[in-house]
Amino acid sequence: MPLHKVIYLSNNAKLYLWKITEDFDALFNQIRLKDSSLARLQTMKSENHKKGFLAVRMLLQHNDYNDFDLYYDAFGKPHIKPQGCSIKDVEISISHSNDFSAIVISEQKVGLDVEQIKEKALKIASRFMDVSHLENLSKEEQIKKATVVWGIKESIFKIKNEKGISFPNHIFEDDFNFEDKKATATLKFNNKEEKFKIQFDSEEDYIFVCAFESIKN
Incomplete structure (x- = not known):
């Protein structure tokens, strides 16, 4: 194809x-x-x-x-x-x-992650994200959002690629609405704080997440 x-x-x-x-x-x-x-x-x-x-x-x-x-x-x-x-x-x-x-x-600089939408992301959500961001959502919505958050953390890690970065302890997603197809996140590591802009989309049963370093004025 x-x-x-x-x-x-x-x-x-x-x-x-x-x-x-x-x-x-x-x-x-x-x-x-x-x-x-x-x-x-x-x-x-x-x-x-x-x-x-x-x-x-x-x-x-x-x-x-x-x-x-x-x-x-x-x-x-x-x-x-x-x-x-x-x-x-x-x-x-x-x-x-x-x-x-x-x-x-x-x-x-950009980081990309592709994830198939699976229930596993929701089952392990407490290990890598703020689960309060899943409140008041249907189970299907929770699975999709957890998949996006995993993709956010993977894509930021791909940009920084530094040993020791922990998804739950160093990368923090701000809450977002799935329908907006965008989000923001922060990496707090080695006494530095860096901001990232996130864009995501879905295609069939897959999520595509891209992270970009926020450009400082």
Whole structure:
């Protein structure tokens, strides 16, 4: 299947979704991998993870990048090389969950998380979020909101990527309405307080969450 959807998050940030309907060979035969990526692919035991990995590379190709433009730093955070003679830094974040792979390409730091909506998020909500934010909601609404909050914390962690950050102890979501598709959150860590703007959306039974550092005036 071709590109599933593009969501314009801002003037300089876009979310690209790939719904994985192809088999492994159909994806593999359409891309070219550098040796390190091929070796990484061969270590994956799950067919689902392999296809998610390849679908991310299909999204890169859609944006005129390829696997050779993608690299990871010492902490495992992905980066993308600027295209052509551009000197402008390009930020990328990657996520995959079952039927969907997704990337965000942005001119500012961004974190992306894709989560399938499951009751498990509600069952463990007390371990990672302020459960008072689930009051007066139906069970279905609670599951969706808990899934968003988990995505908020994952996406912020992807931006900071610092050892020792705890979801319940360091990342705090402000209460929000699911229908607004936006939220705010704060990271309190190492005697610093940082604010983040959150955008989220749903597609089928999945939640897509993007975090951006708040720009200081």
